Structures are given as C-alpha cells and as structure tokens.
Amino acid sequence: MSTTVPQEHEYDLVVRGERVLVASGEQPREVGVSGGVVRAIEPLGAGLDGARVVELAPHQVLIPGLVDTHVHVNEPGRTEWEGFASATRAAAAGGVTTIVDMPLNSIPPTVDVEALETKQKVARDQAFVDVGFWGGAVPGNGDELRPLWDAGVFGFKCFLLHSGVEEFGYLEPDELEADLRVLADFDGLMLVHAEDSRAIEHAPTPHGDHYDTFLASRPRGAENVAIAAVIEAARWTGARAHVLHLSSSDALAMIRSAKREGVRLTVETCPHYLALAAEEIPDGATQFKCCPPIREIDNRELLWEGLLDGTIDCIVSDHSPSTPDLKDLDTGDFGTAWGGVSSLQLGLAIVWTEARTRGVPFARVVEWMSARPAAIAGLERKGSIALGHDADLAVVEPDTAFVVDPKALHHKNPITPYADRALSGAVVATYLRGEEITYDRPTGRLLSRGEA
Ligand SMILES: [Zn+2]
Numbered sequence: 001m002s003t004t005v006p007q008e009h010e011y012d013l014v015v016r017g018e019r020v021l022v023a024s025g026e027q028p029r030e031v032g033v034s035g036g037v038v039r040a041i042e043p044l045g046a047g048l049d050g051a052r053v054v055e056l057a058p059h060q061v062l063i064p065g066l067v068d069t070h071v072h073v074n075e076p077g078r079t080e081w082e083g084f085a086s087a088t089r090a091a092a093a094g095g096v097t098t099i100v101d102m103p104l105n106s107i108p109p110t111v112d113v114e115a116l117e118t119k120q121k122v123a124r125d126q127a128f129v130d131v132g133f134w135g136g137a138v139p140g141n142g143d144e145l146r147p148l149w150d151a152g153v154f155g156f157k158c159f160l161l162h163s164g165v166e167e168f169g170y171l172e173p174d175e176l177e178a179d180l181r182v183l184a185d186f187d188g189l190m191l192v193h194a195e196d197s198r199a200i201e202h203a204p205t206p207h208g209d210h211y212d213t214f215l216a217s218r219p220r221g222a223e224n225v226a227i228a229a230v231i232e233a234a235r236w237t238g239a240r241a242h243v244l245h246l247s248s249s250d251a252l253a254m255i256r257s258a259k260r261e262g263v264r265l266t267v268e269t270c271p272h273y274l275a276l277a278a279e280e281i282p283d284g285a286t287q288f289k290c291c292p293p294i295r296e297i298d299n300r301e302l303l304w305e306g307l308l309d310g311t312i313d314c315i316v317s318d319h320s321p322s323t324p325d326l327k328d329l330d331t332g333d334f335g336t337a338w339g340g341v342s343s344l345q346l347g348l349a350i351v352w353t354e355a356r357t358r359g360v361p362f363a364r365v366v367e368w369m370s371a372r373p374a375a376i377a378g379l380e381r382k383g384s385i386a387l388g389h390d391a392d393l394a395v396v397e398p399d400t401a402f403v404v405d406p407k408a409l410h411h412k413n414p415i416t417p418y419a420d421r422a423l424s425g426a427v428v429a430t431y432l433r434g435e436e437i438t439y440d441r442p443t444g445r446l447l448s449r450g451e452a
Contacts, residue, residue: 009051012036013434015393016044017056021063022385025363031062033391036433041387054429059399063366065097065129065392065430067374067383069154070244070268070316071344073099073131076122077107081322082412088128088444090319090345090410092437095394095427097129098374098382098447099344103136103157104168105320111136111168112144113151120446127444128437129430130392132377132452134191137179138169145182152448154377155189157244160226161197164291164339170197173229180239189376191242194226195292207335209284214334218293223248231258231265240264242376245318247273247292249302256311266376267311270318271350272341273303276417284332288417290320290341304358307368314372315351315365319344321413329415342416345409349423352398356424362398379452391434400426410439 011032020029022041032040032048040048056062068091075083091099101119103110110116110133123131135153137145145156158179159170171179176192183190199222206217227243231254234241243255246269258265272290277297281288288294306312320340328337343350348369355365374383381390401424406414430437432444 008049011039011048011050013052013054013391014048014050015054015056015062017060017062018044018058019056019061020385021061021363021366026061031385033434036391038385038387038389038391041385056395059397060428061362061396061398062385063095063394063396064370064383064385065394065432066095066348066369067098067377067379068096068317068319068344068347069100069373069377070102070270070318071099072102072105072320072340074105076118078105080412081105084123084131085126085128085442086410086412087319087344088126088131088442089439091129092430092439093410093427094345095348095396095430096344097392097394097430097432098132098379099129100132100134100154100377103134104163105165107167109136109138109168110134110153111138111141113147116148116151116153124446126442127446128439128442129432129444130447130452131444132379132447136168137171137190139171139175142179142182145179145188146186149186149188149449154449155191155242156183157191157193159193160229161195161200163193177233177237180233180237180241184237184239187240189240189242191244192230193244194230195222196226196229199225205335207333209332209334211278211281211283211285211288211334214289215278215293215295218291220248220250220295223292224250227251228254231255231263234265235263238264243267245270245273245292246303246312247295249299249306252302252306252311259311266313268314268316268373269303269307269312270316271343271347272417274300274315275350275354285417286327286329286332286334286337287415288341289334289337289339290318291339308360314376315347315368316373317343317347321411321415323413324415327415342411342413343418345411346404346416346418346423348396348427349425350418352425353423378449379447381452391431393431394427395429397426397428398424400424402426
C-alpha cells in the first residue's frame, strides 16, 4: 500500500486495487470518496483523482467495513469489563466500522429512553467506530418499547431464561408473545436469546473444571425448545424475530421450514461456534465458557452447512468480556465462571481461517459479517462498497498469518480462547467515512435507526 497526494482533488480519497470487493465480487476497481460517501466505483485504470490516493498491493483486498451487531460494551456500570473506547478501538483494528451495543451488562440496562440517553452520553466522545444501540425487552417494560424505537434503537433483545445479571429479567412465553404484538405494530425487530428456562432447570448443574459437565448443563434441547417457541410466536404475531448466537445445529431443520413457510425469522451464529469444539476444550479453560455453549465437532460442521445453504443469515461476535477474576481461572470452575467469549478484534480472521480450509471464498465470509448483519439491523448505508453508502472500508491481507497475543489486542481484558492460535487474515487499515481510523482521535458517530 502506498499513498500519494496530488494537487487536484476531484475526490477526497481514491482507493485503487486489483481486488476490491463490490456487489459482483472481487474486481479491479477505483473507489472515489467525497464527504465520507462512496461517489464513484470505476474500473481500475480510470484514473480517478483524489486529494489522497491509496494504491493497494496485489495481495490486499478492499472490503466494506464489517458490521458487528452483537457487542456487549458494558459501559457505564461495568466499565472494567469493557468500555466504548477499548471496544471501538478493538473493532477498528479488526476491520469493524459499526457496532450495535447490547442492552445488558451495562448499568443501567437499555430498557427505557432515559437509560438509552445515559449510554449515548457516555459513548459520544469516545467512539472510534460508529455505534448503534439495541433496546431491551424485560418484564414490565412493554410500554417503553415504542418510545425506545422512536428514540432510535434498532430493535430489542430479550431472554427466555436468567440473563446472567440480576437487573435484566427474562420474558415468560406469554410476555414474549405480548411484546411481539407490540413490535408488530411498528415492524420492530425482536432479538431472542433462545434457551428455555425450564429445560435448563431440569439439566444437571454445572460444576468443576471438566467442560463436559458444563456442556451437559446447557443441552441442545434447551435451545431447540426455545427456538421452536420463538418461531411459533413470530408466526402467530407476524412480528420479525431474530435468533441470537445459534449453537444447536438440531434447530436448523425447523428454522429452514419456518423460513420456507414465510415466518419472518433471521438467525445469527458466532465465530466460536464455527471455529472451536467441545472435544478440544482443556480442563479448567473457562475462557471458552459461553451460553449457549460451544458444542461438538459434528455440530460445528452442520452449522457451516447451515451458513452455506442460507439457513443462518450472518456471523457476529457476541463479544462479552469480563474481568479475569470473574472467569475463575484459578479454580477453572465452569459452574461459577462468567460466561462470555471475547473476540471482537479477531472475528474476521477466525472465520476466514476456518472458511478457507473448507473451500469457502473470502467474499462470502465478508458478506456474512457486513452486508447481512447491516440488512438485519436496517443499517441502509453500511455493509457494502456501493454508491451512496458510507465510505467505511478496510484493507485486508487474507494470506497474511499471525499468532494471537491477547495482550496485544485492544480488548480491555487480555482473556480470549484464541490465545496463541495462528490465524489468517490481517487487517492493515480501516477507514470510517473515508478517513483512516487512528487510535488517538475518536471519529465514530452514534447511529439512530432510520438515519444510518
Ligand atoms: Zn450476547
């Protein structure tokens, strides 16, 4: 990559490369950016001139900035777990230019407009990438959903079992149905953590340092039952529902049939379900603990099939860090450790490293992590290199390998199950609205539904 600064400037920025990922795939293109927006996409050689010109090397690919719609920033309230500055730096370093923050683990949780405004105020001056917010649907806040929607949240998250934090309650089946009816009125989106409360209560209690006991405590059946309930509630109400972090491949068949029947359902999975496997998790390695859990190798391969056939729509991180003490690494007790995996900065490399061994093209990986989540959240100007879209871009070297050093990541706490793993796919530069992101000056904006 080299940069020259000519005198004339038809565009603020021009990026030229043999491999530019546009709607038709990787093409030799020149991209012209003015006012932070993509204004021209021409064949390489067209000679667009810009105040700044970036020439990509043949091994570099220009991709749309990734969109990660599942990030727990935790600020305010649990800022020692993660915060807007650290999370958005990590995002930028990973080629992610938009995150949408989850309504829980921060205090207050985003369950009314006042809490949303509190979060926005905290995030405003320390965002290195663009930040949107999900609202929360909890028992008793049905009257807050419409005001939150009007205030700009992109949709709502709910749980069907204990969320892990006391201040964010879970919905009973009747409450889920009632909230979906509220959302159907304004075509709002409900995101569901789909594990069934009763099924988990009947499962064995997790304890000790063997991963198997934790896996048995979060059986596939608990996910399957909950996803079936979400599908039927979406069918009855006509509302849009989104299954968060799909782990159980058993559910793919019913998701397939629900989609075929016109139920308004979308589904995400996460890098850890696609790259890791229960059989390979060492005793006491609680950095691998998350809910729903990482399952067996055969399950992982079926999730890949679900992605390839379109049953699963997108891949997002579910970045959910905590401080090291809460991971109970000294005892390695899977029963008491905080559940959550940190991976925000590494998502693209994790998924691409797995994809390439299965013959899946780089362009598909990028689509699952940019255009797809952007479409689900309704982020109309994000997720693609296209005329009129925000010039959110990343330069990636798919064949460049690196070894994960947790201490070198921007995540606030250096705990990740990917420590010491060799990954392919280095992000060498990230641009937000046509400006390269530097790590000293936050230029991210807060996004509201309908305006992004
Ligand atoms: Zn989550």
